[in-house]
Amino acid sequence: MINLRSLEIFYWAAYLSSFSRAAEKLNTTQPTVSQRISALEEQFGRQFINRASKPVSLTPDGQILLQHAELILRQVSKLEKEFDAQNRVRQTIRLGVSETIVQTWLSRFLETSHQRFPNIDFEITVDITSSMMAALQDGELDLTFMLGPANVEGMACHHLINYPLRFYAAPGLVPDNLLGVDQVGLRPILTYPRNAYPYSHLRELLFRMTDTRPRIFTNSSLSTIERMAIDRIGIALVAQGAFSPSLERKRLVALESEIELPPLRFFAFYLLGVGADVLEELVRIATDVAASAALSDF
Structure with a gap:
């Protein structure tokens, strides 16, 4: 047999x-x-x-x-x-997540997923998009929420949410909380790693606007970027909503700016094939939670 x-x-x-x-x-x-x-x-x-x-x-x-x-x-x-057998068998989903989502709606996704699939455990990896894509293709991750889109053979790609990019600074660091081109060279911009959006786009845009080499400090940790902004080391450029607790405590303020960049676009990715039914259900949950987060954050 x-x-x-x-x-x-x-x-x-x-x-x-x-x-x-x-x-x-x-x-x-x-x-x-x-x-x-x-x-x-x-x-x-x-x-x-x-x-x-x-x-x-x-x-x-x-x-x-x-x-x-x-x-x-x-x-x-x-x-x-x-026969709903999937809900009676304990299984582990290896989930890769961008830190922006960790800081915004991941907890709500996990809570909702547990209500729908109480026997699913999540093994969570927080990393940059390029690393998670490689891990997904190598079978090391089952599902990822990361920047996209990407057209990869044998892989599903579902849009989740767009996050506008916003500048944030410690109170009083930028006059009138208005970041103009003339202010850019006075403080470094704190943002995501070089191999992630928006570094290259931001660098090119600032070069064209100022005709000088921009000062951009990159870091893969949002919490580190937040700490550096609070300590007045520079001006943070991250996804809107990522620093909500610090804004509520008035440790940071959102800046108005004439510098505009395309938003961060997040997608869910997983390998197609046998056993993808549960992943499809989880993506539907993520889509609903992300839509709810968009309404509350924006």
Whole structure:
């Protein structure tokens, strides 16, 4: 009799073209993936995987098995959903999140998700978009909320929310809380890392507006940017709503400015394929929570 777990392992090894990525995706080890696939090959007396190729590829028999495996696994997933079995089995979703979302509506998403899926645990990674995209493609993450969009084969991309970029400073640092071009060179701008938006866009814009090399201090931690702004080291440029507690305590003020940049656009990403039903449900929850956050924050 065919083992469903072995079919699932074969499916993801074929889908991701990698034993190691399949192991990450399924929370198992690479030797286990290899052993399970070898057992399938022995059971059928056929070779399904070309192990010598990098990335691994399927033999003609492997292509046939993949078609059957996907149909079987999708039917099993449909059956589990029909009887709500997914809500009775504890599982872990590896979620990658941009820090802006952590500072705004992640807690509301987790609370709402727990009400809908009480047996899902979240393993959360906070990182920049480029790192999370690589982890998602390698099977190290199941779902990400990060900057987009991106057109990647085999990956879903759903819009969540746009956040306007705003300048923030300690009270009294900028006269009349109005940041003009003449004020830009007086204090460094504190913002996201060089390999993330809006660094390059901001740098080019300030170059054109001032004809001088702008002073931009970058950091991957929003809390560090916030602390530096409070300490009057510079003027922060971050997503609107990210510093709400400091604004309420009057440790920072929002500035009006003639310097305008496109907003931060956040999207949900996950790999398509068998088992994506729960991820689709979670994205629907995230979309609703993000829409509610937009109404309250803006």
